[in-house]
Amino acid sequence: MAQGAFERMDNDMEDMSYEDQAGGNASSKIWNKIGIARSNKQGLYRLATVALGLLCLILLMVIISRQTHGSPAEATADGRFEPQTYDNLSLEIDQLQSSYSDLNRQMALLISSHNILIEEKALLLVRYHNLTDQKHLVETSLHQLLLQKAQLDDRYNKLDSENRQLQISYSNLNSSKSELQTRNSVLTGEIGQLQNRYSNLTRERDDLLKRNAKLDSKMAAGWIFKDSSLYKINSAKKSWHASRDSCLKMGADLVVVNNIDEQKFLLQYKRYWIGLSDTETEGVWTWVDGTELTTSFWRPGEPNNAGDEDCAEISIDASSPSQAWNDVPCSQAKLYICEDHV
Incomplete structure (x- = not known):
């Protein structure tokens, strides 16, 4: 067992x-x-x-x-x-x-x-x-x-290259922008100048149109144009003050003689009122435009104020432009010359 x-x-x-x-x-x-x-x-x-x-x-x-x-x-x-x-x-x-x-x-x-x-x-x-x-x-x-990393590296490299290109383009665009801004400023200044010139030319044109219209109208009414002035040789005799009122109603005034050339032109109109008087202050001769007399063409011995002679005329005895004026009483009736400017 x-x-x-x-x-x-x-x-x-x-x-x-x-x-x-x-x-x-x-x-x-x-x-x-x-x-x-x-x-x-x-x-x-x-x-x-x-x-x-x-x-x-x-x-x-x-x-x-x-x-x-x-x-x-x-x-x-x-x-x-x-x-x-x-x-x-x-x-x-x-x-x-x-x-x-x-x-x-x-x-x-x-x-x-x-x-x-x-x-x-x-x-x-x-x-x-x-x-x-x-x-x-x-x-x-x-x-x-x-x-994925390799793909992302490739994409990063591409994006980096594109970024550099964009930066170059951005710099170029900034440079172009600065140039355009400079040109824009210049053009803006030129436009402003041109607009000013245009405005001035427009005003000049309008003035010329008005002057031409005025000149045409005046010359059609018998005015004489000479050296940017219009002269109206009136055939009615009036006192000095009445003559001036008549000129003012026509948009003009009695003639003001500014220089010898103008006096030579006016010498042919003897015994005609001119816009010179001493009615305000005796002995202080003043033109109708408010300026005092500085260049005078008086006849010898004039003005003599013989008999309250306070207004000037182109003497009938004037022999030369430099010796042409005479003082006479303002109440006498004489022919007169109106002057307007265009």
Whole structure:
């Protein structure tokens, strides 16, 4: 019975050893991949198997030796052991069975540890595969990111080149803008000048049109045009004041002699009133436009104020332009010359 138990224990140990060796051979590559030392695992299993095998072998040899080589004193005549020897053997068998039970328990613990290690190995394999898949995913993502980085680098380079071109264009446009602003300022100034000239020319044109219209109208009424002045030689005799009123009604006034050339022109109209008098202040001769006399063309001895003579005429005795005026009473009726300007 004990021998059968030992044989079963040996067979179980051999089967376990074979399974452990097969499991170790099958998972050797995996253990190498996940970083666990395969030699330590196999050494532990082999050591346990060898220890159990040696122990069982020693027990078996002890039992066989006692059965086949027992001393004659220990056996009876019919071949049975004495009670004391049998008890000793039973005790030894019980001890061996107890040891066997302990070894079975240890073996069960080892098998349980083995199974736990197998489960841990499976979990580690799952984690390894998951990590491998994650690694592939990360590598794929890294490759895609590298491609995107390269594309972004290309786009950045293109945008940078476009930015530089835009800056150059912006600088050129700013320069052109400054030139255009300068030209605009110049043209604005020229436009202002042209507008001023246009306004002046428009006024001059209007003045000329008015002067031409006035000139045409006056000349149609018998006025004489000479050196921007119009002269009306009136044929009716009137006093100096009445003559002036008549000229004012025509939009003119008695003639004012400004220079010798004008006096030469007027010399032909003898005994005609001119616009000179001292009616305001005796001895202070003043023209009808309010200016005092500065250049005079009096006859010798004139003005003499003989008989309240306060108004001037072109003398009938005038022989030269520089000696042509005479003072006479303003109430005398004489011809008169009106002057207007265009």
